[in-house]
Amino acid sequence: FFISSDGSAVVEHTSQVVYLNDGELACIGPDGLHVTTTDAIPVHKEVTELEMTLEQIQLDGYEHHMLKEINEQPASLRDAMRGRMHQGQVWLGGLQVIDREWARCQRLMLTGCGTAWHAGLIGEYLFEELARIPTEVQYASELRYRNPIVEEGTLAVAISQSGETADTLAALHEVHTKGATVLGLVNAVGSTIARETDAGIYLHVGPEIGVASTKAFTAQVAVLTLMAIDLGRRRHLSAEYTAEILAELEQLPDKVAAALDLDAQCAALAKRLTERDNWLYMGRGINFPVALEGALKLKEISYIHAEGLHAAEMKHGPIALVDLDMPVIFVAALDSTYEKVLANIEEVNARGGRIIAIASKGDTRLEGLAEEVIYVPASHPLLSPILTTVPLQLIAYHAALERGHDVDKPRNLAKSVTVE
Ligand code: M6R
Numbered sequence: 001f002f003i004s005s006d007g008s009a010v011v012e013h014t015s016q017v018v019y020l021n022d023g024e025l026a027c028i029g030p031d032g033l034h035v036t037t038t039d040a041i042p043v044h045k046e047v048t049e050l051e052m053t054l055e056q057i058q059l060d061g062y063e064h065h066m067l068k069e070i071n072e073q074p075a076s077l078r079d080a081m082r083g084r085m086h087q088g089q090v091w092l093g094g095l096q097v098i099d100r101e102w103a104r105c106q107r108l109m110l111t112g113c114g115t116a117w118h119a120g121l122i123g124e125y126l127f128e129e130l131a132r133i134p135t136e137v138q139y140a141s142e143l144r145y146r147n148p149i150v151e152e153g154t155l156a157v158a159i160s161q162s163g164e165t166a167d168t169l170a171a172l173h174e175v176h177t178k179g180a181t182v183l184g185l186v187n188a189v190g191s192t193i194a195r196e197t198d199a200g201i202y203l204h205v206g207p208e209i210g211v212a213s214t215k216a217f218t219a220q221v222a223v224l225t226l227m228a229i230d231l232g233r234r235r236h237l238s239a240e241y242t243a244e245i246l247a248e249l250e251q252l253p254d255k256v257a258a259a260l261d262l263d264a265q266c267a268a269l270a271k272r273l274t275e276r277d278n279w280l281y282m283g284r285g286i287n288f289p290v291a292l293e294g295a296l297k298l299k300e301i302s303y304i305h306a307e308g309l310h311a312a313e314m315k316h317g318p319i320a321l322v323d324l325d326m327p328v329i330f331v332a333a334l335d336s337t338y339e340k341v342l343a344n345i346e347e348v349n350a351r352g353g354r355i356i357a358i359a360s361k362g363d364t365r366l367e368g369l370a371e372e373v374i375y376v377p378a379s380h381p382l383l384s385p386i387l388t389t390v391p392l393q394l395i396a397y398h399a400a401l402e403r404g405h406d407v408d409k410p411r412n413l414a415k416s417v418t419v420e
Contacts, residue, residue: 001033003028006188006416007050007052007188007207008057008207011050011053011054014050015049015050016047016049016050017048018035018046018047019045020035020045023037023038025038033045051189064210066214066393066407066408069208069209070390070393070394072205072215073214073215073218073253074253076203076205076215077252077253078253079205079219080203080204080219080222081223081252085246085249088242089242090227090230090242092230094199094202097198097199098183098198101181101198102155104153105155106133106153107133107153107155108134108154109138109143110123110124110135110138110159111137111143111157111159112140112160113165113417114213115161115216115296116159116160116161116220118289118290118292118293119220119289120224121137121292122224122286123137123221124137125285125286126225126228127224127231129382130228130229131228131231131232131237132235133235138171140168140170140171141420144167144170148174150175150180154179155181155182156176156180156183157184158183158193159185159186159220159224160184160187160193161186161208161216162188163186163187163191163192163193163194164191165193165417166419166420167417169193170420172193176196182198183198183200183201184199184200184201185201187203187204187205187208189202201223201227203216203219203220205219208415211301211410211413211414212297212300212397212410214297217389218386218389221385222252222386225245225249225383229245229246245382245383248383249383251379252383255377255379256390258376258377259376259390259391260390262374262375262390262394266374266391266394266397266398267394269356269372269374270394270395270396270397270399271398273327274399274402276325276326277304277305278304278307278321278326279305279326279329280295280307280318280326280329280353281308281309282309282311282329282330282331282341282344282348283308283310283311283330283341284311284312285336286335286381286382287335287337287384288308288311289385290385290388291308291309291310291331292308293308293389293392294306294329294389294395295307297392297396298395298396298399300410300413301396301397301405302396303403303405303410303411311330311340315347319347322348322351322352323353324352325354327353327354327356328353328355329355329357329358330344330348331358331392332358332359332363333358333359333360333387333388334359334360334363334381335384342369345357345369346369356370356371357369357372358376358391359375359376360377360378361378362378363378
């Protein structure tokens with residue numbers, strides 16, 4: 001027998017695992033495994049087959065897991081969407097058990113921490129735009145202590161790669177107790193959040209080993225898009241518009257593969273800017289959470305101070321930070337906020353900031369305004385966050401490498417935050 005806190009630690013030796021719940025004790029002796037409650041009541045445990053292989057957790061020629069996982073995104077997005085789109089419809093089997101509550105939900109509450117929370121913020125735009133459902137997003141750490149209002153028709157979604165984040169788990173218990181149906185959007189199969197929610201949708205992106213979450217994030221956004229389309233279709237979304245977005249989703253893995261070709265440009269950029277100790281990331285609309293995510297990625301692995309800001313909020317204070325040395329990364333996809341972002345870029349330009357723009361291919365208006373433009377493939381505006389995120393992941397990776405840090409195991413951080 002092996003005892004571990006994660007399947008990836010034992011997959012080299014076995015694929016058969018037993019998951020312990022809170023309040024259970026495992027006793028291993030020459031006569032085998034015995035599980036009881038802490039009150040010594042025997043518990044029968046099922047043996048579960050691990051849904052991961054040794055190959056999935058090996059570096060496979062890459063220098064770091066993070067780089068491998070960034071590069072896996074075309075495949076991981078395909079895996080996350082596989083079997084879930086068919087003939088102009090979305091099919092999410094995990095929702096079957098709560099189909100009634102799902103179809104009738106009046107209000108969505110999305111929760112998670114860190115990168116998962118950023119995915120939730122993008123989800124908010126998606127659900128409101130595609131399904132016209134009032135949606136709120138809360139840090140799980142806030143939600144658990146906030147006395148959240150749960151009414152008839154409130155459906156909560158706990159987003160977590162690991163399925164073990166303590167704050168997210170506590171938040172889901174809190175809203176559960178208050179009567180909400182809780183859905184899990186989780187990657188780790190068999191994890192606590194997956195087991196303790198009323199229903200769940202797995203991401204199916206395989207193990208994510210690097211502490212910095214990358215492929216889980218893009219898959220979370222892709223699955224949230226599918227959920228929003230599904231809910232929208234049950235309400236006002238037309239068959240034509242649904243077909244249009246689904247067709248774009250089908251193309252997304254190839255577009256992400258094209259965005260990965262930006263690696264050399266991102267590496268050169270990171271090298272040039274790595275001496276700068278403070279960076280700003282700005283975005284608006286559905287790409288505002290991408291700015292937050294870009295800044296989080298940079299700070300957690302390169303230890304460079306970075307702030308993600310809503311570009312319109314800049315004039316309410318943060319613009320005072322802009323000087324000739326400040327790298328300012330704008331996410332300027334061709335979405336509904338594009339013209340406004342352009343105006344914000346001009347404001348920073350006038351103050352001498354070093355502007356880097358993440359833009360859509362074919363957009364020619366940023367040349368001359370930005371020190372450098374990184375072009376990602378153009379897409380449906382609602383899907384642009386998945387594409388604009390990729391160069392920001394690469395920039396963070398290369399900046400950390402330039403600074404000589406352990407990219408996969410940044411200081412003071414753990415992959416699963418199982419404490420409050
Ligand atoms: O496993 P989870 O998705 O619940 O983890 C939540 C956060 O701890 C996680 O996303 C964290 O912010 C990442 N290290 C960010 O890259």
